Amino acid sequence: MESNILILDDNKSVLTALEMLLQTEFDNIFCLRSPVSLLATIKKNNIGVVLLDMNFNAGINTGNEGIYWLHEIQKYDPTISVVMITAYGDVELAVRAVKEGAFDFILKPWDNNKLISTLHASLKLRKSKFENISLLKTTSLLKQELRPVSQMLIGRSQPMKNVMAIVKKVAVTDANIFITGENGTGKELIAREIHKYSKRNNEVMLSVDMGAVSESLFESELFGHTKGSFTDAKEDRIGKLETANKGTLFLDEIGNLPLSLQAKMLTTLQNRTIIKLGSNTPVHIDIRLISATNKNLESMISKGHFREDLLYRINTITIDIPPLRERGNDILLLAEFYLKKYSTKYDKHDLKINQKAMQKLLSYNWPGNVRELQHSIEKAVILAEDSILNEFSFNLNDNSSIRHGSLSNKTLEEMEKEMILGSIKKEKGNMSVVAKNLGITRQTLYNKLKKYDI
Numbered sequence: 001m002e003s004n005i006l007i008l009d010d011n012k013s014v015l016t017a018l019e020m021l022l023q024t025e026f027d028n029i030f031c032l033r034s035p036v037s038l039l040a041t042i043k044k045n046n047i048g049v050v051l052l053d054m055n056f057n058a059g060i061n062t063g064n065e066g067i068y069w070l071h072e073i074q075k076y077d078p079t080i081s082v083v084m085i086t087a088y089g090d091v092e093l094a095v096r097a098v099k100e101g102a103f104d105f106i107l108k109p110w111d112n113n114k115l116i117s118t119l120h121a122s123l124k125l126r127k128s129k130f131e132n133i134s135l136l137k138t139t140s141l142l143k144q145e146l147r148p149v150s151q152m153l154i155g156r157s158q159p160m161k162n163v164m165a166i167v168k169k170v171a172v173t174d175a176n177i178f179i180t181g182e183n184g185t186g187k188e189l190i191a192r193e194i195h196k197y198s199k200r201n202n203e204v205m206l207s208v209d210m211g212a213v214s215e216s217l218f219e220s221e222l223f224g225h226t227k228g229s230f231t232d233a234k235e236d237r238i239g240k241l242e243t244a245n246k247g248t249l250f251l252d253e254i255g256n257l258p259l260s261l262q263a264k265m266l267t268t269l270q271n272r273t274i275i276k277l278g279s280n281t282p283v284h285i286d287i288r289l290i291s292a293t294n295k296n297l298e299s300m301i302s303k304g305h306f307r308e309d310l311l312y313r314i315n316t317i318t319i320d321i322p323p324l325r326e327r328g329n330d331i332l333l334l335a336e337f338y339l340k341k342y343s344t345k346y347d348k349h350d351l352k353i354n355q356k357a358m359q360k361l362l363s364y365n366w367p368g369n370v371r372e373l374q375h376s377i378e379k380a381v382i383l384a385e386d387s388i389l390n391e392f393s394f395n396l397n398d399n400s401s402i403r404h405g406s407l408s409n410k411t412l413e414e415m416e417k418e419m420i421l422g423s424i425k426k427e428k429g430n431m432s433v434v435a436k437n438l439g440i441t442r443q444t445l446y447n448k449l450k451k452y453d454i
Contacts, residue, residue: 003123004045007032009051010034021116025119038072048127049122082101083119084097084102154334167194168197170194174288179292180292180293185369191290200248203248205249210256223274227278233278254292268285270313272284334370335377339381352387354391357393360396417454
């Protein structure tokens with residue numbers, strides 16, 4: 001930013017003296033004897049500081065002219081610093097100008113050093129105001145970028161109507177929400193619905209996949225760290241908890257939070273403060289916490305893997321998402337939605353699902369839930385050779401051997417392990433493709449391989 005100053009005084013000798021004094025202090029100096037072209041000069045030359053005389057007409061020393069033009073400058077650009085100058089030593093008038101927005105005032109005759117230091121200070125203030133406005137604009141744009149395009153929550157079944165009724169009731173509160181459900185049921189989508197209907201919907205919602213964060217980085221990722229707090233900490237870093245301040249933080253797969261950090265998370269939620277790794281200074285935060293898991297946390301509590309008091313803190317309200325197999329004709333609604341989406345994406349218009357294929361989709365158990373249905377439709381669209389998708393378009397054996405009625409003897413973890421093993425076999429060990437097929441990141445996949453000793 002250039003340091004441009006405009007001097008407005010009706011005395012030509014004053015203008016000449018000030019211009020000579022300040023020629024090495026500012027990039028550009030503009031002088032006016034009348035305020036007639038004041039705003040035009042400011043607009044044309046990106047003025048940062050105005051040295052403004054209080055009076056312009058001989059015999060008039062009320063200062064009203066100076067106050068008037070001070071207000072006009074503020075209306076045009078409130079970041080411009082205005083320093084008033086008067087020959088009358090009227091302290092009350094000068095104080096009034098400062099109260100109404102002037103940075104400071106200078107009395108004639110002036111002290112050169114004091115005048116220069118005052119003008120430099122006013123320029124620093126101008127730059128600070130400008131940077132703050134730019135930061136606010138950037139922050140606003142970032143929030144818009146971080147706010148994903150709203151996805152439709154599709155479902156007319158009674159179980160989903162029940163879920164949405166709870167969502168709309170709790171969204172307007174700041175209560176901590178705990179979302180449970182199998183993999184692929186849409187827990188993050190429900191979290192975003194809660195944020196959308198909340199009082200924080202103009203702020204950011206940050207999502208953290210706890211299953212994708214390595215254990216050694218959990219504390220830094222959530223709480224942040226200071227420079228030098230560990231070997232690779234080359235600069236200060238703000239954690240997700242602080243970044244989500246004023247907004248919503250969604251912790252997916254919270255059951256993966258290490259026991260060693262659960263006490264720190266509990267303290268954070270109780271006190272609404274965080275302490276960065278390598279620091280002892282508490283930082284206040286204001287967040288709405290939504291957590292989710294597909295694990296049985298009560299079972300983990302009994303085994304000593306999860307703190308009971310933390311569970312009580314995060315589950316003020318619990319929302320259980322029904323699996324797709326319990327949602328009836330929602331399966332067909334979702335199938336039609338994804339058919340339209342991927343037909344457009346892959347330029348295969350007018351595709352339809354025939355009756356036998358619909359019956360197959362309805363009778364399948366969908367162990368991977370909505371995510372599995374989405375990938376099955378996408379795959380069928382890609383491979384389609386004509387306009388009709390039939391029952392042979394959906395080879396549902398590819399991802400899992402689990403079928404309706406076979407769930408009673410299997411836990412969720414056993415089903416998940418089977419899905420992973422089946423996909424690894426099908427894709428011949430190509431982990432990138434396996435992760436994509438399962439709808440998870442590669443890091444999450446590796447964490448699950450370690451977990452299940454695969």
